[in-house]
Amino acid sequence: MVFRKSVKVRETGAESDKQNAFGIRHMQALLMFFGMVFGYFLRVNISAAIVPMTSSRTDGDAYYDWDTSTKSLILSSFFWGYVVAQVPSGMLAKRFGGKLVLGYATVLASVITILHPLGASGGSWQIICALRVLIGLTQGVLYPSIHTLLAKWAPRTERSFLATSVYSGAQVGSAIILATSGFIFDSSMGWPGIFYISGAIALAWSILFLVFGADAPHNSKMISKQEREYIEKLTGSGLESASMTVPWKSFFTSAPFYGLIAAQTGFTWGFYTLLTEIPTYMNSVLKLNVASNALLSALPYFVMWLLCLIVSPISDMLINKQILSTTTARKLFNTIGQWIPMACLVGMSYMTSDERVEAIILLTIGVGFNSAAFCGYLVNHMDLSPNFAGTMMSISNGVANFMSLFAPLIVGAIVADEEDPGEWRIVFFITAGIYLVGNFLFIVFGQATVQPWNDLVNSSTRTQTIGTTGQSTAGAIILAE
Incomplete structure (x- = not known):
């Protein structure tokens, strides 16, 4: 039965692959x-x-x-x-x-x-x-x-x-x-x-x-039958996923998952530092009251949104045309999304009150290019395990936000004089270092292939499936692709 279903998906695959219009x-x-x-x-x-x-x-x-x-x-x-x-x-x-x-x-x-x-x-x-x-x-x-x-x-x-x-x-x-x-x-x-x-x-x-x-x-x-079959063929998330037992041990013994957590922690730490501390730095060191100009405060985030809409189709195009493997694309865009902001933070740490325009440009570039990381770590949960993507996100997002709670505490411990650029420079270098390490671990350990534990099912169901068809549900998914 499973084998027949995979064949049916194959036969309708060519038609389904033409799904390009708004659906x-x-x-x-x-x-x-x-x-x-x-x-x-x-x-x-x-x-x-x-x-x-x-x-x-x-x-x-x-x-x-x-x-x-x-x-x-x-x-x-x-x-x-x-x-x-x-x-x-x-x-x-x-x-x-x-x-x-x-x-x-x-x-x-x-x-x-x-x-x-x-x-x-x-x-x-x-x-x-x-x-x-x-x-x-x-x-x-x-x-x-x-x-x-x-x-x-x-x-x-x-x-x-x-x-x-x-x-x-x-x-x-x-x-x-x-x-x-x-x-x-x-x-x-x-x-x-x-x-x-x-x-x-x-x-x-x-x-x-x-x-x-x-x-x-x-x-x-x-939804039309054609679009439904197209989506179900290309997601890898089974209908039975709601009843599947969460493979906790597999999560916490998975090197790619740890690489993902490191990347998400680096991004979250840097993002919250940019969001919460930069206005104080620009007000105290650069003598620029960003809070008095709401549109100026919002500018970096509008740029980040626009770049999201530009960068993501490029990522999909590189993957779909097989110019880059999915794993390589995830690592490349995550690197752009974390190491360019890292460089901007280092540059900002040397800005003076006479270089306000340059500081705003660096801030806008840094926040804007954060968007590339969305094509990196943020979609990687679905690459590794479509069936447990939400559960994995809950773990990685929890760890990342918990670690990032220490960011303002570190700022408070280091910056005794808010007008001292040297103290802020230490903060920015720490944040840049976290960007560096987090993305480096993602480059080393990250993957973008479905992990074997994505398709774990109850042993009785698995035995019945293998006994009937000679192959597992995972095999049917691989055949369908």
Whole structure:
């Protein structure tokens, strides 16, 4: 039976390979893209709002006299819940599907976001911290759920483009919040408006996603048979994956998986350093108040989004035309995405207040070329194991974010005088070193081939399959390809 199915896929393969037009897979990717955009609305809104929340104004907005340590506590509390939620989120997405887990979690996160102004009334920073932890818990499902969905919907011939397009929503969401926050604060709503607007938009998206989203092609009522067969042939994610036992031992004895974790940790550490510390450096050392110009703050992330849409089709083209192997392409683009920002950080560390324009250019290049790493480590989970991509993402994203929590602590320990360029130079060289080591380990240990443990099934099922057909499900997949 398994052999016949593989032959059928072969016979329809030529017709299915012609799937180039806009299809249901692209509609699903578009829904996921906006899920990333609005998910980052819920994540970044506090970073934009905390300035007017703690700045004395004469327009009647509430003002809270929170000191620097309290504000840091509020800003970091999101990650307490976020890191804890990673592995459970991956398991939930695998068991119940990414659609339900992500959809209902976003509904809950949206309601909690709308409650932020009420929670802050009276200056209770403890309540805001608790709400941010809850936001972290609910948004911890974002990457594992999206990865679980992409493993079902993104054919390997389009994997870089679809996955990168979806995840570029993070940059779009960050940029929109940074670019529009000033207008919201100056409106009649004041700073509470950013919570009301971001919460309402995310809530509307979650309802649409629960109605029109689908866990896999076979769950969609709108997809054609031709497109469904095309996707199922080129994903390698089996229909039975939800009931498959997670091969934990195989994960933690897999050198390619450790290489992937190293690359993701390097990227996350560098990205958060660029996102959180560069504005302070430019304000203190370069005497450039980036925070006063919302559009300037958003510029690097708009550039990153644009480069995502340029770089990812190039990656797919190089792989599909067999100019580069998938493994080589993943390592090449991850190197571009981490070592070019590494060089930009080193260059920025020597900038002076007379070189502001050059510093902005380096920052924009550094953040922009981060996008190439999306065609490297970020899609590598699906390369290694389509059936367990979401679970693997939950582990690697949890480790990467946990390690990156130490980045601001290191900055605080080294930078005693924010106007001392020598102290900042040490911070940037440490970050550059982490970029260097993380990507180097990915080059050495990384792979982009499906691992044997991707197709592990229960022993009784495996025995029956082999006894009936003389080959495993993995063999059928290989034949179909």
